[in-house]
Amino acid sequence: MLDFSLRNRPIAIISSNQQNGTIISVTKEAIEEGLQKGLKVSLARKMSHSVVLLPYNSILYSKMHRYIYKTLSVYSPIIEPTVFGQYYIDMTGMDNIYKNNIQVGCLISSDIHSKANLNSLIGISTNKLVSRISTAVAPENIYKIEPGNESRFLAPLQSDVLPSVQEKPVSRIIKFLFLHQVKNVQEVVSHSESGQILFGRHYQKIRMEANGQDRSIVKPPKLRNHIIEQTVLDADTNDEEILTAVVKNLAEQAAYQLRQKRQVSKSVTLEIHYTDGYKNARKGSLLLNDDKSATDVVVNLFIQANYRRNRIRSILIDVTDLHLASAQLDIFRDERNNKLSATLDKIRKKYGFSSICTASDLMIPKTTQKKSSSPMAQRTNYSYSQLAYYG
Numbered sequence: 184m185l186d187f188s189l190r191n192r193p194i195a196i197i198s199s200n201q202q203n204g205t206i207i208s209v210t211k212e213a214i215e216e217g218l219q220k221g222l223k224v225s226l227a228r229k230m231s232h233s234v235v236l237l238p239y240n241s242i243l244y245s246k247m248h249r250y251i252y253k254t255l256s257v258y259s260p261i262i263e264p265t266v267f268g269q270y271y272i273d274m275t276g277m278d279n280i281y282k283n284n285i286q287v288g289c290l291i292s293s294d295i296h297s298k299a300n301l302n303s304l305i306g307i308s309t310n311k312l313v314s315r316i317s318t319a320v321a322p323e324n325i326y327k328i329e330p331g332n333e334s335r336f337l338a339p340l341q342s343d344v345l346p347s348v349q350e351k352p353v354s355r356i357i358k359f360l361f362l363h364q365v366k367n368v369q370e371v372v373s374h375s376e377s378g379q380i381l382f383g384r385h386y387q388k389i390r391m392e393a394n395g396q397d398r399s400i401v402k403p404p405k406l407r408n409h410i411i412e413q414t415v416l417d418a419d420t421n422d423e424e425i426l427t428a429v430v431k432n433l434a435e436q437a438a439y440q441l442r443q444k445r446q447v448s449k450s451v452t453l454e455i456h457y458t459d460g461y462k463n464a465r466k467g468s469l470l471l472n473d474d475k476s477a478t479d480v481v482v483n484l485f486i487q488a489n490y491r492r493n494r495i496r497s498i499l500i501d502v503t504d505l506h507l508a509s510a511q512l513d514i515f516r517d518e519r520n521n522k523l524s525a526t527l528d529k530i531r532k533k534y535g536f537s538s539i540c541t542a543s544d545l546m547i548p549k550t551t552q553k554k555s556s557s558p559m560a561q562r563t564n565y566s567y568s569q570l571a572y573y574g
Contacts, residue, residue, distance in 0.1 A: 184300050193234040197224050198460050199496055200238065201419055205460035207239055221460060241415065244268075247299065254298055258291060263401045268301075271311050273401040288325040308333065312397035316344050333395025338366035347389040356381050368393045409503040410448075412436045417548055419458045419494035426495060428546040430485045431478045433500045438469070438477035439536060441502070442528060447472050450504040453484040456497045463488045472508060473520040474527070474541075 193213035195206045204224040216231040227234060244267045252264050261273035272291075274284055281287045284307045292303040306317030307327040313336065317326050320340055328336045337344070342362050347353050360381075362368050372378040372390040379386045391397065412433045420426065430453075441447060448469040455463050465488040467480050481500060489495070530539050 189235060193218065193231060195227060195234055195236050196239055197227075197236050198239060198456075199419055199458045200224070200236070201458050201494065203459045203493070205458075207460070223459070251295060251299060251301075254294060255291065257294075258287060261401050261403055263403060269315075271314070271401045285325060285327060288327075292324060308395075310395070310397035311399055311401065312346075312392060313337070313395045316340070320344065328395075334369065334393075337393065337395050338364070338369060340365050342368050345389065345392045347385055347392055350385060353382060353385050353389060365393055408505050409501060410437055410440050410505075411499065411501050413497060413499040415497040416495065419496050421492060421494045424543075424546050425548070426485070426489070426498070427482060428543045429498055430482055431541060432544050432547065433498060434478040434481035435474050435541070436536065437481075437500050437502050438472050438474050438524070439528065439531065441469065441472040441477075441505070441508075442524065444505070445508050446505045447508045448502045448505055450502075451481065451484070452501040452503070453481055453488055454499040454501070455485070455488050455495055456499070457491060457493045458496050459493055461491070461493070463491070469502065473524040475520045475523075 191212060192210075193216050194210045195213050195218055196208040197206055198204045202223070202225040206218060206220055206222045206224070206227060209218050209220060213231070213234055216234065218227055218231060218234060222230075224236065227236065248264065248267045251268070252262065252270065255262050255270055255272060259272045259274055259277060261275075263271040263273075265271065274281075274287060277287070281290075288305040288307060292305060295301055295303050303324065304318040304321075305325045306314040306321065307325070308314045308317065309328075309330050310333075313328055313333045316337065317328060342348050342357055342365050345365065345368070348357055356362075357368070360367075360371070362371065368389065371381065372386065372393055375386075378390060382389055414429050414433060416429070437451070450466060451469050452464055452466050457463075465484040467484050469477055469480055471477070485498070527539060
């Protein structure tokens with residue numbers, strides 16, 4: 184849409200321009216030339232000299248993602264955006280406005296095409312799991328699974344369409360027993376005793392998925408209880424000092440938001456995205472929301488997750504399961520960290536988050552560092568933090 188010269192040309196979206204970067208997505212013209220998702224950039228250049236390699240443009244995609252979300256908000260008050268370009272819509276109670284869900288699907292598809300020039304794949308069912316799977320496997324642009332037919336719809340599909348099959352313990356059992364199709368999984372999980380022996384703690388979840396059952400509700404963004412902080416490095420690196428500084432900065436940003444909400448987290452996930460497309464993650468908890476406690480936890484998660492020597496492209500922290508922090512003081516805990524964090528918060532509220540930072544943040548390249556949007560920062564010539572403290 185933005186560059187007409189790219190139309191009908193082989194295009195590949197890549198994770199990085201580095202030689203060991205990978206292809207994230209390809210057009211049909213690129214597929215015809217033998218390129219595919221996951222292929223190394225160096226090999227793609229040898230296979231096709233005409234292919235256009237475009238970097239992953241997260242800013243552009245997020246803008247389009249929000250625009251489509253606003254377009255969909257006309258049709259229902261409850262919409263849950265997930266990854267770029269994917270949304271769940273709850274049409275409960277809309278029967279008096281639209282004839283049926285097929286009509287709504289046609290209206291949505293034509294509306295998105297006219298406003299964003301994008302084609303839509305719409306799956307209609309009683310739950311999120313079956314709707315999402317239908318958009319991946321159904322040949323029609325709009326496909327409806329009638330209530331009660333979820334199990335029959337899933338039966339002929341490959342078993343890897345079920346989310347639980349991605350879990351390593353489940354995947355090993357699926358491969359060992361040659362359960363290639365969902366109907367084979369349905370037969371195994373129909374016997375509770377043998378199913379529990381084979382799948383253990385994953386049994387209930389995979390049994391529900393195999394039969395097309397999903398109890399999760401559609402949640403609007405304001406009801407999604409999590410904090411996400413991410414840094415995409417300007418240049419891929421495996422420099423431990425730079426990466427540790429980035430991780431600490433992300434932890435401080437997450438801790439700052441937790442303190443503003445007076446909350447703590449029982450679940451924090453740290454994700455590392457490597458240049459070659461590989462992803463690794465570790466989970467922990469932030470039961471204390473001062474900067475030092477948060478950085479200690481998150482740095483430890485990073486050390487556990489980063490066991491490869493490959494260069495890193497981006498680091499993400501996802502803080503979920505938020506609860507109110509206890510207001511009662513702990514006589515066995517040093518309160519100096521809390522007092523320091525509270526003092527820093529006063530400065531950051533007035534001059535912006537990046538107006539003061541730990542000395543380790545000075546290791547982060549300027550192009551990677553987030554700039555402050557506060558009036559004080561804009562009146563200076565600094566593109567970096569104005570003040571660094573040692574802690």
